[in-house]
Amino acid sequence: MKKIFLTLILSALPLFCMAQERLAVMSRPDDNAPEYIRGANLYGKTLVIFGDSYVQNHVRPIEETWHYKLAAKYNMEYHNFGWNGNCVAYDRTAENFGPPMYERFRVLPEKADYVIICAGHNDATQMNRRGEGTDFFREKLNILCQELIAKYPSAKLCFVTPWRVPRPMFPEMTAVLLEVCGSYSIPVFDATTQSGIYVWDEAFRTLYFQHPGDTAHLNAAGHDLFLPKMEHFLLGL
DSSP states (O other), rough: OOOHHHHHHHHHHHHHHHHHSSSEEEOOOTTTSSSSHHSSTTOOOOOEEEHHHHHOOOOGGGSSSSSHHHHHHHHEEEEEEEOOTTOOOOOOOGTSSOOOOHGGGGSOOOOEEEEEEEOOOHHHHHHHHHHOOSHHHHHHHHHOOOOOOOHOOTTTEEEEOOOOSSSSSHHHHHHHHHHHHHTTOOEOOOHHSSSOTTTTTTHHHHHSSSSSSSSOOBOOHHHHHHHHHHHHHHTOO
16 A cells, blocks of 8 residues: 555656656765866866756656766756746646646756756747747746846856747747847857757657657657757757
């Protein structure tokens, strides 16, 4: 009976945690870390990553993600606020995909050194389904940028675009994300042009995505492939 009860608790835990924080890992001094690690501007800092299934890692463990591995490498305090299906602009609470990020940002911790936002994939999908343009997305993205700057005036903020997904409204969404973030001087890693992630190629997806039909979620090998790109980008912030 105790075993069954424990199983039920553990199975319900991911659903509960999705609404708030999926994982927090506290940094600890590591005297054995190489000098180039201990001397890096990332070392021992607090990293908050916020977004959709690119952050939650869909059905795979968070420990496989590039951001978790980066935090572990640099002995960072790591806070993951990913939620599968989440949007910047669209409220998907009724579908269990959560309130929009421009409202949900309030659950983020008050202090952080680095704040990474991975978003836009589900907004593009919603725009396509609804047959509407980018105005609503632009409006809510402006709010999110303003609120994050006000909440984290001394943190290093950045956005990461979705991959170059070959579906309607993805190019339009990415253009707006680059435009709006640029208007606030928020750095953006443009994964549509700089990631080396070839979403449109089935052989590539078979090797590096969670299944060959997936156009969003990297597997462990895919995260390892992408990690150096983001490491270089974040070290330069």
